[in-house]
Structure formats: C-alpha cells, structure tokens
Amino acid sequence: MSSAHNSHNRPVVPPAGIPDLGTGHGPDWLDKFLQDNLATVLEWRRDIHAHPELSHLEHRTTDFIASTLDDAGIVSRIFPGGTGLMAEVGPAGSEYRTVGLRADVDALPLPEATGLGFSSTVEGVSHACGHDAHLAIVLGAALALNSAPDLPGRVRFLFQPAEEIQPGGAYDVVEAGGINGVDRIFALHCDPRTEVGKVGLKVGPITSTADVIEIRLTSPGGHTARPHLTGDLVFGLGVLITGLPTMLTRRMDPRSAPVLVWGAVDAGKAANAIPQSGSLKGTLRIMQREAWDAAEPLLAELTTELLAPLKLTHEFIYTRGVPPVVNDEESVELLREGIAAGLGEAAITTTEQSTGAEDFAVYLDHIPGALARLGVWDGHSKQVDLHSPTFELDERAIAVGIRTVVNVALAALKV
Known part of the structure; x- marks a missing residue:
C-alpha cells in the first residue's frame, strides 16, 4: 500500500502514517485505544470504501460490521430487511440512560474518479458521500466505549442502511425498534467545506427536506x-x-x-x-x-x-x-461539551442550514438529538462537493470523529 500511487501521482499514505489530531485530550483509555487501533480503523474504512454497496444491498458491509463487533465480544442484531444492524455496550437496566450513535452505511450509484489506491472495485458505485467514514467512526467508537472502565450508561450503535434513497432507511430502523429506549441520539456527516479538525454545530434546522x-x-x-x-x-x-x-x-x-x-x-x-x-x-x-x-x-x-x-x-x-433535521438545543450543547473535551474548544465551529437532506431527521421526530458536520477538507486541495466522483476526505477526520462521538456519548450519559 505504501508504495502504490494514484492517477495524480500522489503516494497513498499507509494508515499508520495518519495522525490523531486529538492526542492527549483523553480520557486515557480513549487515547490508548486510538494509539493502538487507529491504523486498524482506517483499514476498515479503506476496505469498505473499496467495496461499496447500494441501498438495501449492504450485505458484505453488514457482515463486516457484525464480524468486527463479534470479534470484540459485542453482540449485534441485523435489521429485519437483512442489511444494517444495531449493537449496544454498557450496563443494562432502567436506571441507566441510553444514548444512540448513528452511522449510515450505503453507497451511491456513482463511478469513482479519485484514483486512490483503495478506490471502488464496484463499477458505477462509490462512497462519494463519506458513509464509509461514518461507519468506521461509529464502529471505532463502539470498540472504544466497550473498553471504557465504568461506563455511566448504555450506548446503542445504529448502522443504518439505505440513507441515499427516498424514503430513507431510518424509517425501517424506527419500525424495527432501533430507537426504542434511546434517550438521545447523535450523528456526524462529512463536510467538504469545513477543514479537518473542526466540527460544525448549529441549533435548529441544519438540513432541508427532499421530496420527489x-x-x-x-x-x-x-x-x-x-x-x-x-x-x-x-x-x-x-x-x-x-x-x-x-x-x-x-x-x-x-x-x-x-x-x-x-x-x-x-x-x-x-x-x-x-x-x-x-x-x-x-x-x-x-x-x-x-x-x-x-x-x-x-x-x-x-x-x-x-x-x-x-x-x-x-x-x-x-x-x-x-423532514429537515432540527437539532435540539440541549443536544447541541452536549456536542459542544464533547468536542471541547475530546479535541479542545478550537475544534468547534458554526455551520449553516443546508439544502441537502438527511434521514437522520426521522429519528428526531421521536427523540431529541443533533447532527454535526465533520470537517474533512485538508485545507489546501480544491474543495469537491459530496456526491461527486472525485470527492475525497482527509482521513485525519476519522480520529476526530471517534473522539467527538465518544465524548458526546459520555456527556449525554451524565445528564
């Protein structure tokens, strides 16, 4: 991998060479987890990126997530449609709060033209919206939180299929009981207009509707x-x-x-x-x-x-x-607290409402929560929008994302 080159004659950096921008912010067990496992998480992301699957066809992806969780001793349940799954870590019981972390896992019917050494191997299909990163972040967070001492509550991980179609797969997850018992839910979405190391927050509407x-x-x-x-x-x-x-x-x-x-x-x-x-x-x-x-x-x-x-x-x-994603004010404040704890105050930025749509909104019709925008722009390359065949993300965002969702889960469990 380290000696491979893409079509733009840029070396493909091995996962081990990609730094954790939040090193030292703690907690200690999270620092250790990322020190020991970040390269592996990046390998997961590259493997999923190379093997994208369209909505409701995410069978290999689902098997990959399930086997990775199983290897870590985390029990998962595949959703009734056969793709996507949910899992939990932490103490059970009515006295504990449950916080949800959601990742979407499907790809787009678009060819990839990035020339990356781990480009899509599936003709006409690619992860041009960053769902491979979302998946790797929440999967990494699941393993990290599973290693946490004295977790103050329960965290549910939702690996949702079919976000890219209308109506989105979030409806299926809700129908399958995916958010039953969840007190609050959070998600990240890649933002190619925000620099890596930053996470964008907004109270209230952050996306638009999308009807056909x-x-x-x-x-x-x-x-x-x-x-x-x-x-x-x-x-x-x-x-x-x-x-x-x-x-x-x-x-x-x-x-x-x-x-x-x-x-x-x-x-x-x-x-x-x-x-x-x-x-x-x-x-x-x-x-x-x-x-x-x-x-x-x-x-x-x-x-x-x-x-x-x-x-x-x-x-x-x-x-x-x-509907639009409408971020709950308290949930945004919890995100702010989590980002500050995991990355520092300088990582927090504001963002605007987008005319794009996200079916994370479906969960927020039932429980409070918030969506944040994860910076994936390297700061110097030409900015390429989501859903473009040449969309790339700076992989330093993976560790930023893990630190964000882990720390917001911890903050929300203490409320």
Missing part, C-alpha cells in the same frame, strides 16, 4: 402543424417546468425557501409530431417543517390549475422523503 415529484401527461397527440386540434403535450411540460417553481414562490411563505428543480424530462421523438405521453421529474427542498407538511396538496393544486387550459390529462405523483 413526477408528473405524467397524456394527450391525443397529433401534427405540430395543427396544435389547436389536440393537447400540446410538450408545451404543457414547458408550462410546468417554468410555472410550478415560480408559482410555488408566490403561494408559499418565502421564509421556507422552497427549491423545486427538475432533473428529468421526457417526451416525443419526432420534430413534427405532438407526442401522446411525456413526463417530468424533479426534487423539492424546503427549509421549514410546517411548509413541508403543506407542500404536496399545494403542488397538486397548482399543477391542475396550470394545465387546465391545455386539454391534457395528467397524473401527479409525490414521493414524500424526509
């Missing part, structure tokens, strides 16, 4: 020379493409910041023929929960109104995704 809209149009069809004798289907699609996003901003509170963007349009083959069918697909993102709850009936109404003059039949299909 599909509209199918039908028309008798006809000749483009005589559109008045039929329903001009392509024109109707155009009306919706421009009209729906515009009307939404006039009928919805602008403070909710609705963002409707079309990603796919399909109709016709011939230049001189009005087609009989066509479709339009896109995503809707909204920054406020109340507006999200009202969005589906409003868009259905606007679609009908816009198409009314055009003699077209339509089918409106709305796939509701996830």
Whole structure:
C-alpha cells in the first residue's frame, strides 16, 4: 500500500502514517485505544470504501460490521430487511440512560474518479458521500466505549442502511425498534467545506427536506402543424417546468425557501409530431417543517390549475422523503461539551442550514438529538462537493470523529 500511487501521482499514505489530531485530550483509555487501533480503523474504512454497496444491498458491509463487533465480544442484531444492524455496550437496566450513535452505511450509484489506491472495485458505485467514514467512526467508537472502565450508561450503535434513497432507511430502523429506549441520539456527516479538525454545530434546522415529484401527461397527440386540434403535450411540460417553481414562490411563505428543480424530462421523438405521453421529474427542498407538511396538496393544486387550459390529462405523483433535521438545543450543547473535551474548544465551529437532506431527521421526530458536520477538507486541495466522483476526505477526520462521538456519548450519559 505504501508504495502504490494514484492517477495524480500522489503516494497513498499507509494508515499508520495518519495522525490523531486529538492526542492527549483523553480520557486515557480513549487515547490508548486510538494509539493502538487507529491504523486498524482506517483499514476498515479503506476496505469498505473499496467495496461499496447500494441501498438495501449492504450485505458484505453488514457482515463486516457484525464480524468486527463479534470479534470484540459485542453482540449485534441485523435489521429485519437483512442489511444494517444495531449493537449496544454498557450496563443494562432502567436506571441507566441510553444514548444512540448513528452511522449510515450505503453507497451511491456513482463511478469513482479519485484514483486512490483503495478506490471502488464496484463499477458505477462509490462512497462519494463519506458513509464509509461514518461507519468506521461509529464502529471505532463502539470498540472504544466497550473498553471504557465504568461506563455511566448504555450506548446503542445504529448502522443504518439505505440513507441515499427516498424514503430513507431510518424509517425501517424506527419500525424495527432501533430507537426504542434511546434517550438521545447523535450523528456526524462529512463536510467538504469545513477543514479537518473542526466540527460544525448549529441549533435548529441544519438540513432541508427532499421530496420527489413526477408528473405524467397524456394527450391525443397529433401534427405540430395543427396544435389547436389536440393537447400540446410538450408545451404543457414547458408550462410546468417554468410555472410550478415560480408559482410555488408566490403561494408559499418565502421564509421556507422552497427549491423545486427538475432533473428529468421526457417526451416525443419526432420534430413534427405532438407526442401522446411525456413526463417530468424533479426534487423539492424546503427549509421549514410546517411548509413541508403543506407542500404536496399545494403542488397538486397548482399543477391542475396550470394545465387546465391545455386539454391534457395528467397524473401527479409525490414521493414524500424526509423532514429537515432540527437539532435540539440541549443536544447541541452536549456536542459542544464533547468536542471541547475530546479535541479542545478550537475544534468547534458554526455551520449553516443546508439544502441537502438527511434521514437522520426521522429519528428526531421521536427523540431529541443533533447532527454535526465533520470537517474533512485538508485545507489546501480544491474543495469537491459530496456526491461527486472525485470527492475525497482527509482521513485525519476519522480520529476526530471517534473522539467527538465518544465524548458526546459520555456527556449525554451524565445528564
């Protein structure tokens, strides 16, 4: 590994050469765990990165997590769908608090173009969102906390499948009882705009919603020379493409910041023929929960109104995704306490609400918690966004992540 080179002629640094930025912050048992095991945790991350699996197909990944936990003497339970699992460490009993730590484990249907020595070996699939890092962090935290003396409560580790699809796998975890008995829950998400060694915090909404809209149009069809004798289907699609996003901003509170963007349009083959069918697909993102709850009936109404003059039949299909992640204030303060303890006050930074979505929001509909943004930018390379084939992360973030979630779990158990 140490002698390998990627396509940019940069040496691939062996895991043993990647430092722990929080060394010495303690607790002593965590310092020792990372000193002895960080290279192994990084090897886990690279192995998962090289073998990505799509949503609900994470069988190898699930087996890897389960066997690693089993080797450490930690019992796990695979979720009913056959992928993803949960495990716990610490004393059991109603007198103890239980804190949840969540990692998502699925990959994206995107090719990898990083040239890393441990690049994806699966054609057209990659961990372009950092879920391999999330997994390694929470798995490392599980083993670290299992070595902790006198753990003051119980910690549950949720390795969630299918975060990248709508509706997300968090719904399945909740249905399977994954958060039953959990008092508070935390998660990290890689942030390529934040420098490694920093963790971004925000009270309140930190992500957006994400719903999928599909509209199918039908028309008798006809000749483009005589559109008045039929329903001009392509024109109707155009009306919706421009009209729906515009009307939404006039009928919805602008403070909710609705963002409707079309990603796919399909109709016709011939230049001189009005087609009989066509479709339009896109995503809707909204920054406020109340507006999200009202969005589906409003868009259905606007679609009908816009198409009314055009003699077209339509089918409106709305796939509701996830609400915004709304961070509980007390949970953010616990994150702040944990980061300060594990990395120092200088590691804490602020972050903004994103128009991206995260199904961690589903857990927060049931229990308090918070999502933090983990800096993964090395500070000098060009910043590449998530879901890009060239997305890379600075692996120093792995130890930062472990220190963060371990210390926030300890802080939350003492509340």
